[in-house]
Amino acid sequence: EIDILGDAYEYMISQFAAGAGKKAGEFYTPQEVSRILAEIVSIGHQRLRNVYDPTCGSGSLLLRAASIGKAVDIFGQEKNPTTYNLARMNMLLHGIKFSNFKIENGDTLEWDAFGDTQFDAVVANPPFSAEWSAADKFNNDDRFSKAGRLAPKKTADYAFILHMIYHLNEGGTMACVAPHGVLFRGNAEGVIRRFLIEKKNYIDAIIGLPANIFYGTSIPTCILVFKKCRKEDDNILFIDASKEFEKVKTQNKLRPQHIQKIVETYRDRKEIEKYSHLATLQEVADNDYNLNIPRYVDSSEPAETWDLYASMFGGVPVQEIDALSKYWEALPGLRGELFDAANGHCVQPRCSCIADVVWGHESVVNYVSRYKDAFSVLRRQLVATLIGDWERVDALSAETSVANEVFDLIEPFALVDKYDAYQALDDAWSVIAADLEMLQAEGFDAARKVDPEYVLKKKGGKDVEVQDGWKGHVLPFALVQDVLGDEASQLRDLQDELSRVNGECESLKEELPKEDSEEGEAEEPCELTDEEIAAKQKELASLQKKLKSLKKQIKERELSIEERTRELIGALTNEQGYELLEAKWVAPLMDNLNALPQSSIERLIKKVNALEEKYRDTYANVAEQISETERELGAMLGQLVGDEFDMLGIAELRKLLGGE
DSSP: OOOHHHHHHHHHHHHHHHHSGGGGGGTOOOHHHHHHHHHHHHTTOSSOSEEEETTOTTSHHHHHHHHHHTOSEEEEEESSHHHHHHHHHHHHHTTOOGGGEEEEESOTTTSOTTTTOOEEEEEEOOOTTOOOOOOGGGGGOTTTGGGSSOOOTTOOHHHHHHHHHHTEEEEEEEEEEEETHHHHOOHHHHHHHHIIIIISOOEEEEEEOOTTOBTTBOSOEEEEEEESSOSSTTEEEEEEOTTOOEEETTEEEOOHHHHHHHHHHHHHTOOOTTTEEEEEHHHHHHTTTOOOGGGTOOOSOOOOOOOHHHHHHOSEEHHHHHTTHHHHHHSTTHHHHHEEEOSSSEEEEOOSOHHHHHHHSHHHHHHHHHHHHHHHHHHHHHIIIIITTTTTOOHHHHHHHHHHHHHHHHTTOTTSOHHHHHHHHHHHHHHHHHHHHHHHHHOGGGGGOEEEEEEEEEETTEEEEEEEEEEESSSOHHHHHHHHOSHHHHHHHHHHHHHHHHHHHHHHHHHSOOSSOOTTOOOOOOOOOHHHHHHHHHHHHHHHHHHHHHHHHHHHHHHHHHHHHHHHHHTOOHHHHHHHHIIIIIHHHHHHHHTHHHHHHHHHHHHHHHHHHHTTSOHHHHHHHHHHHHHHHHHHHHTOOOOHHHHHHHHHHHHHTTOO
């Protein structure tokens, strides 16, 4: 379903949040975090009856949870009146009927708008370590009284958590964001934490997130997952996802591959080295109910070690070669081709160019070939599903189906990271899904449409939007030109010639004397004779004339190609349209997927080269290089002259260097 108005509103909220600094946290949760929370609370439910957020801000998190969980009804509460109105407007602009949402304005902790109502899913990004009244009356409030202590007045994190648990039904899931302090702070918070683990056994998982992913704060945060009736009730899953993110300007971002890994690890309750751990309740008790993630998951990189024998005598330690066992198992025979067994402790490299041997080895060639053969099936399936059935295919469910197929195909290829493959799929799918929406809404004629291309230009000192050519509504001009047009190659030849001539012009300008020197600036000497200068100036004038002609030809050719492309797009047959859609949708995805095994082999080459470089110079080699340098320096010092004190200093330095 196309939701242009709602999505545009959501986009504006997110952009405002990105520029609003510290205040942004009051009303907006980054989409990546919203998706994780929404995916987690939807696991195990074909359809949620309702979803609730006690600090709903602009409602974006609620909408994401309702969308992924297919929730019928939406409930939320927001303290700030302006943000409360933003949330209500967000619901309406996303097509949520007034009868299917209830957003209340008020302080959730001081005035609970929903009484005893319980919900299938509870999600929230409460204000971090906010203050609250912690008044005595709350000791008799059913939301907080059973924990035995109230959350501290200065840090209301556990007040929000207890409030949310109170509104969670027996079969539901709650997921909320919190600062790391809730995992280990003591006193009242320590008492509440122990109550939730020892007495209630509600904590299902702790997920550490990267720092600097929230607007307005750079502190690292975590996601806490709670269930009242846990299937795996004898352990708590710890996930440390703090190291996996992408840096975008000053903000850290979770990519789809990172999100997928978090959600899958939680869903399957998997243990992954340096990433996740299932801690028994006894293990948690032994840690005095401290949930600080590093106590359970050591995600730190091990310190680099140096083998003493290899450092003295050369060779690469067998132990460090063994650490690459996943590569040797996947590529049989390659290890023996790369290394000679010198003794039981070290091996010697057998070749000077590791890359040539690796890429030429039979096991590597076969590995890449088997991978591409396996994925050729996927290409045929994608063409049949996306292009052959474009009118009926559901983009969301199709992506899930294709992702599962990709994971199945990748399973035999241990060197390829399934989440890298998921990222390649997700990158391509954003384009595919948008195009499918347009085609299904407008019909296949959308592929034959062109739209004006607008650019900003200065007019009268103001930025004015003016048309500057055309662009394809669905099919990019460049793609149509590459597949259907032959004039594009001629244009590229002209552009290459322009670049070459321009380079020659710049080189000649560098050789010629500068015509206009700044006053007081010394002119650089010119070694050219007057005749040579005149000849080069003549050559430069000729090239500049050619340059002007080339620019004119390119402009005319561009206009001609643009007009020709418009005609081609407008006259496309269905078969040509399908061919172009395959080139736009399927070809880039398959190229990216097929590049994954090559990337894994490149990583092996880099690791082997690093090991060879690490132990190339033995201690004896380094010591000899130092001695030789000292001898050379001593010899040079012996040639120096000076007064009595200079010579005494030089003599002492030569003595230290062993020169005499």
